[in-house]
Amino acid sequence: MKKIAILLIFIIIMIMQITYSYALFSTIELDFEVINNKENKDFDLYILLPEKYINFSILNNILDVKYDGANTLKNNDIPGIEVKKENVQDEVYEEDGIEYVQVLLEPDEEGIYKFDLLEDYKKLDIKYRIKNEEKDYILHIDNFKIKRRICEIQYNYDEDIVKQPDETVINITEALFIILVAVIIIGIISYIRKRR
Numbered sequence: 001m002k003k004i005a006i007l008l009i010f011i012i013i014m015i016m017q018i019t020y021s022y023a024l025f026s027t028i029e030l031d032f033e034v035i036n037n038k039e040n041k042d043f044d045l046y047i048l049l050p051e052k053y054i055n056f057s058i059l060n061n062i063l064d065v066k067y068d069g070a071n072t073l074k075n076n077d078i079p080g081i082e083v084k085k086e087n088v089q090d091e092v093y094e095e096d097g098i099e100y101v102q103v104l105l106e107p108d109e110e111g112i113y114k115f116d117l118l119e120d121y122k123k124l125d126i127k128y129r130i131k132n133e134e135k136d137y138i139l140h141i142d143n144f145k146i147k148r149r150i151c152e153i154q155y156n157y158d159e160d161i162v163k164q165p166d167e168t169v170i171n172i173t174e175a176l177f178i179i180l181v182a183v184i185i186i187g188i189i190s191y192i193r194k195r196r
Contacts, residue, residue, distance in 0.1 A: 037157035048100035
């Protein structure tokens, strides 16, 4: 009986640890897609991480690391900020007195630029920067919606417009009309079959 009690306590502690770890590192996926780049122009896309977010990640992981601009990410492994160290830019970006560390993003096979953001960080003050010979454009996503832990972002390259993808909305009246027509057609077909 004593062994069973110890085993149960051990299992409860393990479950609590797994739950805590999951809560500590649950993330929101930022999915950035570039559309309407008709001339297929080359560009670099950077995610701009504010000093606040980097400090939040450091405190969240109880690390003994002091913020030092780009060197913070280059010289330290911070859980919750998964970036390639060689993609962290030396030059920081500043806006309204806030410092942002720039990280070059690379697209996946489908052309989507993904970044995982800690879910407990409630502000969407992360920015994007799209840069090439002809443009240097900063994109703000502070009012974007998150659905099922994903924040989808579309950037129209030719028009410099950033938005969330259009949602397909089914009109209830149209759906009911389609169902009614289908029921009538099925009824007519079965009536014809019975008469034969």
